[in-house]
Amino acid sequence: MELRYDVVVVGGGHAGVEAAAAAARVGVRTCLISPDLDRLGQMSCNPAIGGIAKGVVAREVDALGGVMGRATDASRIHFRMLNRSKGPAVWGPRAQCDRGLYPRAVRRILDEHASLDLVQDLVTGLELAGSRASGVRTRSGLRVRARAVVVTTGTFLRGRIHVGTHDTIPAGRAGEAPSLELATVLEEAGVELGRFKTGTPPRIDGRSVDYARVEVQPGEEGDFRFSALAWEDIPRQVPCWMTWTDERLVDVVGENLHRSALHGGALAGRGPRYCPSIEDKIVRFPDADGHKVFLEPEGLRSRELYVNGLSTSLPPEVQVAFLQTIPGLEEARVTRFGYAIEYDYAPPEQLRHTLELRALEGLWLAGQINGTTGYEEAAGQGVVAGANAALAVRGEGTFEPGRDEAYLGVMIDDLVTRGVDEPYRLFTSRAEFRLLLRQDNAVERLSGRAAELGLLTAGQVEQLEARARAREGLEEWLGGATLPAADANALLEAVGEAPVDQGVRAGELLARPAVDVEGLLAAAGASNDPRAAVPPEAKDQGWGAPWGVGHVVATERKYAGYVEMERKRAQALRRRSAVRLAEELPYGEFVTLSTEARQKLAAVRPGNLAQAGRIPGVTPADLQNLLLEVRRYEGHEKRPGSGEPAAR
Amino acid sequence: MDPDTIVAVATPPGPGGIGVVRISGAKADVVLGRLAPEAPLPEPRRASLRAICDPESGELLDRALVTRFPGPASFTGEDVVEISTHGGALVPRLVEDAARRAGARWAEPGEFSRRAWLNGKLDLAQVEALKAVIEARSPAAHRVAIHQLDGALSRRIAGLREALIGLEATLAHHIDFPEEDDAPIPVAEIGRRGRGLAGELAALLEVAPEGMLLRDGAVVVLAGAPNAGKSSLFNALAGEARAIVTPEPGTTRDALEVALSIRGFPFRLVDTAGVRAGAQGVEREGIEVARRALAGARCVLLCVPVGEDAGPEVEGFVEGLEVPVLRVRTKADRVAGDGSARDRAGATGRSGDGGADRIEALTVSAETGQGLGELRDRLAELAFGGLLGDGAPDPSGVVMQERQRRGIGAAAREVEAFARALDEGVPPEAASAHLGEAATALEGVVGVIDPEEVLDRLFASFCIGK
Numbered sequence A: 001m002e003l004r005y006d007v008v009v010v011g012g013g014h015a016g017v018e019a020a021a022a023a024a025r026v027g028v029r030t031c032l033i034s035p036d037l038d039r040l041g042q043m044s045c046n047p048a049i050g051g052i053a054k055g056v057v058a059r060e061v062d063a064l065g066g067v068m069g070r071a072t073d074a075s076r077i078h079f080r081m082l083n084r085s086k087g088p089a090v091w092g093p094r095a096q097c098d099r100g101l102y103p104r105a106v107r108r109i110l111d112e113h114a115s116l117d118l119v120q121d122l123v124t125g126l127e128l129a130g131s132r133a134s135g136v137r138t139r140s141g142l143r144v145r146a147r148a149v150v151v152t153t154g155t156f157l158r159g160r161i162h163v164g165t166h167d168t169i170p171a172g173r174a175g176e177a178p179s180l181e182l183a184t185v186l187e188e189a190g191v192e193l194g195r196f197k198t199g200t201p202p203r204i205d206g207r208s209v210d211y212a213r214v215e216v217q218p219g220e221e222g223d224f225r226f227s228a229l230a231w232e233d234i235p236r237q238v239p240c241w242m243t244w245t246d247e248r249l250v251d252v253v254g255e256n257l258h259r260s261a262l263h264g265g266a267l268a269g270r271g272p273r274y275c276p277s278i279e280d281k282i283v284r285f286p287d288a289d290g291h292k293v294f295l296e297p298e299g300l301r302s303r304e305l306y307v308n309g310l311s312t313s314l315p316p317e318v319q320v321a322f323l324q325t326i327p328g329l330e331e332a333r334v335t336r337f338g339y340a341i342e343y344d345y346a347p348p349e350q351l352r353h354t355l356e357l358r359a360l361e362g363l364w365l366a367g368q369i370n371g372t373t374g375y376e377e378a379a380g381q382g383v384v385a386g387a388n389a390a391l392a393v394r395g396e397g398t399f400e401p402g403r404d405e406a407y408l409g410v411m412i413d414d415l416v417t418r419g420v421d422e423p424y425r426l427f428t429s430r431a432e433f434r435l436l437l438r439q440d441n442a443v444e445r446l447s448g449r450a451a452e453l454g455l456l457t458a459g460q461v462e463q464l465e466a467r468a469r470a471r472e473g474l475e476e477w478l479g480g481a482t483l484p485a486a487d488a489n490a491l492l493e494a495v496g497e498a499p500v501d502q503g504v505r506a507g508e509l510l511a512r513p514a515v516d517v518e519g520l521l522a523a524a525g526a527s528n529d530p531r532a533a534v535p536p537e538a539k540d541q542g543w544g545a546p547w548g549v550g551h552v553v554a555t556e557r558k559y560a561g562y563v564e565m566e567r568k569r570a571q572a573l574r575r576r577s578a579v580r581l582a583e584e585l586p587y588g589e590f591v592t593l594s595t596e597a598r599q600k601l602a603a604v605r606p607g608n609l610a611q612a613g614r615i616p617g618v619t620p621a622d623l624q625n626l627l628l629e630v631r632r633y634e635g636h637e638k639r640p641g642s643g644e645p646a647a648r
Numbered sequence B: 001m002d003p004d005t006i007v008a009v010a011t012p013p014g015p016g017g018i019g020v021v022r023i024s025g026a027k028a029d030v031v032l033g034r035l036a037p038e039a040p041l042p043e044p045r046r047a048s049l050r051a052i053c054d055p056e057s058g059e060l061l062d063r064a065l066v067t068r069f070p071g072p073a074s075f076t077g078e079d080v081v082e083i084s085t086h087g088g089a090l091v092p093r094l095v096e097d098a099a100r101r102a103g104a105r106w107a108e109p110g111e112f113s114r115r116a117w118l119n120g121k122l123d124l125a126q127v128e129a130l131k132a133v134i135e136a137r138s139p140a141a142h143r144v145a146i147h148q149l150d151g152a153l154s155r156r157i158a159g160l161r162e163a164l165i166g167l168e169a170t171l172a173h174h175i176d177f178p179e180e181d182d183a184p185i186p187v188a189e190i191g192r193r194g195r196g197l198a199g200e201l202a203a204l205l206e207v208a209p210e211g212m213l214l215r216d217g218a219v220v221v222l223a224g225a226p227n228a229g230k231s232s233l234f235n236a237l238a239g240e241a242r243a244i245v246t247p248e249p250g251t252t253r254d255a256l257e258v259a260l261s262i263r264g265f266p267f268r269l270v271d272t273a274g275v276r277a278g279a280q281g282v283e284r285e286g287i288e289v290a291r292r293a294l295a296g297a298r299c300v301l302l303c304v305p306v307g308e309d310a311g312p313e314v315e316g317f318v319e320g321l322e323v324p325v326l327r328v329r330t331k332a333d334r335v336a337g338d339g340s341a342r343d344r345a346g347a348t349g350r351s352g353d354g355g356a357d358r359i360e361a362l363t364v365s366a367e368t369g370q371g372l373g374e375l376r377d378r379l380a381e382l383a384f385g386g387l388l389g390d391g392a393p394d395p396s397g398v399v400m401q402e403r404q405r406r407g408i409g410a411a412a413r414e415v416e417a418f419a420r421a422l423d424e425g426v427p428p429e430a431a432s433a434h435l436g437e438a439a440t441a442l443e444g445v446v447g448v449i450d451p452e453e454v455l456d457r458l459f460a461s462f463c464i465g466k
């Protein structure tokens, strides 16, 4: 049988789900093919979304009309704002989700998309028309023709699971078959593949834990929302627990190191340093007194606990033995054993900033297949790949968020211009504009563009406009309203800030570190409340809540000078980004560049001067010379009647 | 296409033992082959005698030692040929010209160093140090430059770079990993490390003024009334009759300048027109020139003959100057008695600071040389005091280039601002904007700081992995 679509998405993980949803929202006919339609958006590892930088990405995906924010709101059972004790620029929302509710919410949200079809199958072949991808073939013999193909197969390409040194099983993740044919097909199509590894900790039965011996970690009250533009019902909340390992665990793990797949040499690929196994931790930090272990519920109805911090590939009996050394887990029963997995990824230097392969038009890659790790990283790439695939089908340009616009932009630029040598994860330190890329202002940064691209529904656009009006109203009020000294001082005293001698502008009060919007509005009194002046739906915008527009305004006022410093540097970067570098530049002939720079530039073929500057091995001096070389080359190219064109 | 092969005489012109002609580029061997067609190419890195001939006429130009340094193990990283010719002005030029006609082109100024840098043979600090070696005017400047070429400055700057990376890693740990085994690093500790780094940057800068002077030479201006003995002193210090010395007032109309080494340090001594009331025409112009010369001075020598007064005109001339004015009693040979007696009453310090910083006057004689030794010591002390004595910094730490100084200065200010902001309660993630600026400022001096390096440091220092 043959089906025809504009965009076909292969794989229904976090990347695939977002890619399919984004393409469908842009309005092209889209098909998502995955082997199990009941596991769309399945969480392979810890059922948690967000964290520092990652939480900002989840908000960015949402600001682009994505699925992740809504599905998280609809399934979260424990929430904490990480870094709350620090400034709001680095707050990181993190939610523990119900492993069952999350995929159900994903499925429900996908089903809202009229131009998206779901097909349960495994993709085994790629259709090519010349040097273009033109569709896929499946195990059950389906041919799906499409103008754009997005591959998002996560850890499944030649996936192989390891438990101990003897037990290795081909698998995409526990209990699921790997994708073997597709790996071969991609290679045959000229896609280069590399090998990475990662691991997951054991799960235990919650009934076997001695809760008197572990520390309870309550979640935050209040209704934090990952989705600012669409409303979901938030489930009941439950606590997590924490305990510490001690030297007994070191002994057990140390004696059995040779039996670890990760340490015994059974595994070739590189793993992430920031997500080490317990074996790694003990080898690399032998003097540590102990390591934190978080016990995280897998769901409201599930009794299983995820043992965060103890990723391992030791044999089952050793896993049980080391778990039982941990206070509170003396009687622990394991429900699922930890394991390591190796898989193929496609080194991302092969991609353009749209995530389309340079060498094979019509084929986009997104998610873990690009050498990243993490649900949020995958989802973010999914939106960008899906949107670009749909835009390409329509011939409507591209969507390439900048490094000063989104962590998504930072991530994709890092991937494409620098490549990866371990699974890539986002940190705030990867972004040069930490203060601009906050969780609170994702909507302000991205939703306008999303609306232009058609990524938002009519309802979301309405919310966006209401939010903009609310912001305007608030800004106007802050600039105009003055609080009498008595009112201002009542507020200032309450939050522990120095008092004032005379009446003071509302805006100045908000710049004080400890003053928040809600407190300010309350102190100003009802007659002075800007909320009276804006449309009623904007009142639902959460105002002072960390996801609300009031919080955006407050944060920007508090950081004012510093945000300005970053804006200036961001502008300098923009100026460099404005110097476009043509794809066909003959870098080999640019003799004023160092040999290394010439090779790197020729391999990466950056789109602009700023990207060129981030390629390792390209120095500031190379950049200056590059600018001159490009000018000279272009002058030569453009000169009328200059004879033969310059060599390519 | 390969870069051009370039040629230049590498030794300064003038009489000397040998002249070195250096050729660099892919065709260096080809050029040598054309200059010495009779014999085979010498073995790499072994000096061999060759007859160097004109590539067109075949006429013998010189018998010279030829050494080949095939790239990348050469100064520029390219194939290099060095031809050591007989000295003098002519022979090296002839060989250079022959090499040009044999396929090389004349090198632009600094092009060899530039290629070395482009090929990763030298870092930016080393290139500038190399330039300074070539331009070094005095033994002290040379010593500093040689140290930098060794990479000592580079190493010191690299150390600072490491410290900056460490600070960023601490900050990244603080921000990105709040839930790890290691308790979050207290802000006060981050601030303390920031202060430490700012201190190191400032220390490097402290001797920067001397470093700049080492490169350019400290300007010392001789001023005084006509016939106050300025030109005689100038000549005595310069050791060569440069200025015309006559008893008639107003002989020196233009500022005369000579570069010289005093106690091993580079100086530029400037003689100026005498200052007097009622000067007209050319003489007036001369006084104007003198006034302008004062602007760039590191020190002024105010010459007043023993037993005379400077007079209001001359006093007015040096009044309000920012630079130290050292009063010199000239013509000591004209008076009897203890000529070396110090004339405390006649000394002026930095004008306007009420004598708190008064500098003693010296009595000298250009004729007998009396007091000149002491004057030299004082000048060296005044201009380069920071580099003398026991506590003197390692010369390698002397920041010499304006570009380096500006970069390090900006970085020092930003890191200091970072530490201060933390003290004021600004959250670290906001204050870190200053570190971003500091890294950018140092970029021109030490190269780019890559976020990957920060992460490398972070993962090496902390157990991460909730």
Ligand SMILES: Cc1cc2nc3c(=O)[nH]c(=O)nc-3n(C[C@H](O)[C@H](O)[C@H](O)COP(=O)(O)OP(=O)(O)OC[C@H]3O[C@@H](n4cnc5c(N)ncnc54)[C@H](O)[C@@H]3O)c2cc1C
Residues within 6 Å of the ligand: A010, A011, A012, A013, A014, A015, A016, A033, A034, A035, A036, A039, A040, A041, A042, A043, A044, A045, A046, A121, A122, A123, A124, A152, A153, A154, A155, A156, A157, A172, A173, A178, A179, A182, A198, A199, A200, A275, A339, A340, A341, A366, A367, A368, A369, A372, A373, A374, A375, A378, A379
């Ligand atoms: C054992 C393990 C441990 C992990 N540990 C961590 C961790 O500690 N921290 C962290 O941040 N992240 C971790 N992850 C990573 C996280 O799960 C992934 O980054 C994320 O799920 C990637 O999303 P994705 O959409 O790219 O791929 P996946 O979520 O892997 O989804 C791939 C999808 O493609 C489908 N598929 C595969 N082949 C085909 C085919 N041929 N045809 C059709 N469909 C196909 C699969 O069925 C699946 O639905 C771990 C993953 C695993 C498996």
